Amino acid sequence: MATAPLRIGFLGFGVVGTGTYRMLVDNRESISRKVGAPLDVAKIGIRDPQKPREAPDALFTTDLEGIVDDPDIDMIIEVMGGVEPAGSLIERALRNGKHVVTANKELIAKRGGPLIRLAAANSLDLHFEAAVGGGIPLIQPLKHQLAGNDVLKLMGIVNGTTNYILTRMTEQRMSLEDALGEAQRLGYAEADPTADVDGHDAQCKLAILSGIAFGRETPVDCVYREGIRGLTADDIHFAGILGYRIKLLGIAEAIGPAVLARVHPTLLPKKHPLANVHDVYNAVQIRGDFVGDVIFSGRGAGSDPTGSAIVGDLIDVARNIRLGGAGNVIAPETGGQFLTIDSLVSRYYLRMRVDDKPRVLGQIASRLGEFDVSLTDMEMRVLDAAAGTGEIVFLTHECRESDFRQATEALDDTCGVREIATWLRVETREA
């Protein structure tokens, strides 16, 4: 092929960088044909030169600024993670006229808007398919094939670690602590699992998806967040009896001119496609006004799937460079309106410990009714006959979250309630 190679600089070379490099080497011929020019890795920037790496020593440098300033480099792959120094390096690369592909969900969620606008102003690409859902195409389909739709709602499992933990809790009846320990031994969960277990990772991913889907920059702190730490094997068990599985979902929907975005454990009917996504797999359902529901699923993390998403973006950028086109980023608008979780209208699951004696059930139903909370399903069991305690689980009709919260706060010993153990939101549509 006579065409001059396009030259790539890596910033970072951990698990994702290694998978990306391996794909560029293994599939070099077919990628060259698709682009119309070979893609050469020119430099790889790392912070710790002592670690063993799967690439020739001559490519490595600790001078990361030298890579983004190098006039011979056309495209940057950023796989360092974290907001800084990755953000400053990407900004500098864009100011130097380089296209950028990144897998950095935290950076794109927290500083993506200004960086995308900078790329657009310089007719450059800034792609980040790998930031959400690993190898699953989500961002490019939203920007291209689904772009004619007004997105009404998107809902998905975007964190593999918590999906693995919930799968083990459901299938092996493990406790959250044991399932988390197993996930850590298998390398799915970090030693400090906060980002996954408390929903921060999913919150960043949903902020990114919401920004693309609704065309409005979605600040991370406008996404309501609740993790899985409070869940017990009892909740999984009762949800199962009632016909549901519990998943950590990211959900964003258009409500009038506003968006409500939220991450929390959710009861899903067992027949719902997302209820049948297990282990570390991710899946996202997108509802467009014309297309209806489409579902994307696959491996949401790991070296090879995430590398695949990066190389896909890279090929897009490389074709653009070859054909002399401008970058095709779409900058989301700022100043969108975001609703708080209080305005949610949903069904709810409520588990409580109660006095096991006459009239308690009626008193609870009556107290909930004072707040317009009406019941649809119920399970109960005796916990300790001698102590006179029992456990009751309800599902409610749809009600406003603010009413539901007030109702649960009003359930106290005057109506026989000893403790509210858990409450969760319920999605009822089966598909």
Ligand code: HSE
């Ligand atoms: N910790 C993330 C997960 C990795 O479990 O999904 C991919 O972003």
